[in-house]
Amino acid sequence: MSPDMAVLLYDNPVSGNCHKVRLILGLLGIEYERHELSVVDRSDRAEVLTGLSASLNVPTVVLDDGRPLAESNAILWYFADGSRYLPDDPYERAQVLQWLFFEQYKHEPAIAVVRFWVGYAETPPPAAEIEARRTAGRAALEVMERHLSEHDYFVAARFTIADIALYAYTHVAPEGGFDLAPYPAVRAWLDRIEAEPGIVPISA
Amino acid sequence: MSPDMAVLLYDNPVSGNCHKVRLILGLLGIEYERHELSVVDRSDRAEVLTGLSASLNVPTVVLDDGRPLAESNAILWYFADGSRYLPDDPYERAQVLQWLFFEQYKHEPAIAVVRFWVGYAETPPPAAEIEARRTAGRAALEVMERHLSEHDYFVAARFTIADIALYAYTHVAPEGGFDLAPYPAVRAWLDRIEAEPGIVPISA
Numbered sequence: 001m002s003p004d005m006a007v008l009l010y011d012n013p014v015s016g017n018c019h020k021v022r023l024i025l026g027l028l029g030i031e032y033e034r035h036e037l038s039v040v041d042r043s044d045r046a047e048v049l050t051g052l053s054a055s056l057n058v059p060t061v062v063l064d065d066g067r068p069l070a071e072s073n074a075i076l077w078y079f080a081d082g083s084r085y086l087p088d089d090p091y092e093r094a095q096v097l098q099w100l101f102f103e104q105y106k107h108e109p110a111i112a113v114v115r116f117w118v119g120y121a122e123t124p125p126p127a128a129e130i131e132a133r134r135t136a137g138r139a140a141l142e143v144m145e146r147h148l149s150e151h152d153y154f155v156a157a158r159f160t161i162a163d164i165a166l167y168a169y170t171h172v173a174p175e176g177g178f179d180l181a182p183y184p185a186v187r188a189w190l191d192r193i194e195a196e197p198g199i200v201p202i203s204a
Numbered sequence: 205m206s207p208d209m210a211v212l213l214y215d216n217p218v219s220g221n222c223h224k225v226r227l228i229l230g231l232l233g234i235e236y237e238r239h240e241l242s243v244v245d246r247s248d249r250a251e252v253l254t255g256l257s258a259s260l261n262v263p264t265v266v267l268d269d270g271r272p273l274a275e276s277n278a279i280l281w282y283f284a285d286g287s288r289y290l291p292d293d294p295y296e297r298a299q300v301l302q303w304l305f306f307e308q309y310k311h312e313p314a315i316a317v318v319r320f321w322v323g324y325a326e327t328p329p330p331a332a333e334i335e336a337r338r339t340a341g342r343a344a345l346e347v348m349e350r351h352l353s354e355h356d357y358f359v360a361a362r363f364t365i366a367d368i369a370l371y372a373y374t375h376v377a378p379e380g381g382f383d384l385a386p387y388p389a390v391r392a393w394l395d396r397i398e399a400e401p402g403i404v405p406i407s408a
Binding site for chain 2: 054055063067069070071072073074075077078081090091093094095097098099100101102104105106108109143146147
């Protein structure tokens with residue numbers, strides 16, 4: 001509970017959800033320590049994260065006053081509030097939330113999960129199950145493509161945490177076998193996001 | 205765009221996500237009109253919701269100034285902000301979001317989806333797939349049980365939109381074959397929520 005304690009991030013280098021948190025902390029110049037947890041062997045999760053994260057998930061942060069916070073998009077919101085990365089206007093803030101919930105409900109469970117199955121899982125599910133999730137992932141990319149065909153960013157005509165949240169697993173979607181060629185507006189948006197100072201791909 | 209326009213809710217009477225929105229609008233005394241859409245026959249979704257909801261989902265609202273907003277938990281946040289149902293403290297607000305994202309990522313895709321398959325779907329998936337989701341739903345209920353064993357409400361020791369969001373599909377979980385007997389803290393919390401003025405079950 002020392003006021004000099006740094007933010008602690010329970011982290012994994014290949015998790016896009018963790019990447020979101022590293023990006024916002026970097027953009028805001030907030031120093032933090034990383035404690036790496038495996039996304040394959042979860043046997044130490046209860047021991048390490050009980051009392052910090054209800055779902056025992058990474059990312060989880062412990063703030064500089066010792067209080068814990070879980071769920072990547074809740075963490076994004078907490079740190080970004082009051083900064084240029086989260087608008088002040090109530091309707092624009094609700095639009096940011098709308099895209100954050102889209103990301104966790106429609107995008108991550110398809111695109112991130114297929115990438116994990118294909119690239120990291122010890123026992124991936126049957127091919128038919130992977131293909132069903134790929135279909136769902138393409139539907140999420142189509143939603144993004146329609147929006148980005150008419151907008152440079154997701155909300156408020158500027159770079160916000162809605163873009164950070166959706167960038168995290170979109171820029172690595174090809175690792176899950178998603179071809180981004182049919183989504184030119186998504187590809188142009190990825191280039192736009194990566195031109196933002198402080199935005200780096202997960203592998204950087 | 206008339207200032208006298210009522211809020212319009214694209215709604216379905218059996219959708220817990222829509223129930224959340226009806227609850228917060230009722231609690232806040234906001235008048236609204238309902239436009240019912242089917243959750244089984246989605247053939248009119250694109251025609252009705254294009255330009256209003258990126259995912260073409262209910263609930264979607266059109267605010268009294270004509271602007272649309274989708275995603276049930278984003279809608280809850282928009283209306284509750286500034287009311288007694290959403291705290292002012294930044295950390296408590298982040299905790300509310302933490303539970304809203306838990307609800308959409310871990311709870312709804314298991315408990316709500318099984319209820320839909322069992323009670324409403326024209327062609328439910330194979331029994332093994334339903335049982336896999338039931339296992340995931342029980343894990344979500346266990347997370348709730350652990351938290352509610354030590355807290356009367358999810359955040360800030362009082363009734364907030366985190367409770368509304370989790371109430372929506374928990375109180376109808378038995379319709380999906382979930383037995384709530386092993387979760388006494390969840391059952392006590394359901395009673396506590398239903399004792400709140402203005403909170404009614406979905407079937408009421």
